[in-house]
Amino acid sequence: MNEFARTCLWSLFLLTQALAPVALICAVWFFVFKPARISLCSPTPDNSARSEELLSAKKVLFVSAHPDDIEFYCGGLVHLLLKRGADVTFCIGTRGGKGRSGAAKARLEGLRSRHQMDAAEILGGAKVILRHYPDKLLPDHIGEFSEDISRLVSELSPDIVFSWDPDHIYNPHADHQAAADAVKLARLSAPLRYYGTHQPDICGSLAFRIPVSDDTLGIRTCM
Numbered sequence: 001m002n003e004f005a006r007t008c009l010w011s012l013f014l015l016t017q018a019l020a021p022v023a024l025i026c027a028v029w030f031f032v033f034k035p036a037r038i039s040l041c042s043p044t045p046d047n048s049a050r051s052e053e054l055l056s057a058k059k060v061l062f063v064s065a066h067p068d069d070i071e072f073y074c075g076g077l078v079h080l081l082l083k084r085g086a087d088v089t090f091c092i093g094t095r096g097g098k099g100r101s102g103a104a105k106a107r108l109e110g111l112r113s114r115h116q117m118d119a120a121e122i123l124g125g126a127k128v129i130l131r132h133y134p135d136k137l138l139p140d141h142i143g144e145f146s147e148d149i150s151r152l153v154s155e156l157s158p159d160i161v162f163s164w165d166p167d168h169i170y171n172p173h174a175d176h177q178a179a180a181d182a183v184k185l186a187r188l189s190a191p192l193r194y195y196g197t198h199q200p201d202i203c204g205s206l207a208f209r210i211p212v213s214d215d216t217l218g219i220r221t222c223m
Helices: 003-039 047-056 069-083 103-121 138-156 172-186
Strands: 059-064 087-094 127-133 160-164 192-195 203-209 216-222
Touching: 059 172, 059 192, 069 103, 069 127, 069 192, 087 103, 087 172, 103 127, 103 172, 127 138, 138 172, 160 172, 160 216, 172 192
Parallel strands: 059 087, 059 160, 087 127, 160 192
Antiparallel strands: 203 216
């Protein structure tokens, strides 16, 4: 190994040593402090009554932008509703094909669509309606998506509709905002509740057994 290569390797070693503490601090922040920010909340005094009102719903519609949005942000709630006998429907605006084109895009959309169907089944058998608006371009189709939601609400007559919070979206994304705006424009005949919010005000503790394992998980869900 020549002198230049040894110098480069030594410089790289010193750089990694210098960055290690920074990486550790970032990891601690992400895995310890950041989740605490989104999982802790200040429930209202009538938290128990409001939680029971949600969980006693017989028909519930969840609206999202992409496959996996609902599972990430309120999968525990979906499972408990289904376990209590509710009829739960997902209405999803896109099939998640952004970043691919042609045949690769079709494969990705097919894969994410299948995963969405599988996830809904694992949670307890939610029905899934997948629209085909372009991923990351949902803001260009808010009016059309809103009409889809209006027709679905008229058809299903849900007791509650769940949507991204249009004012406090925790995970900012143009499609998430567009889905929230579409619900806001829709003709709803049911109360509207939000997920993915900075300011949750209803909390409940859920304990359930995941069908694909023998592990029992305690889940804290906030809305």
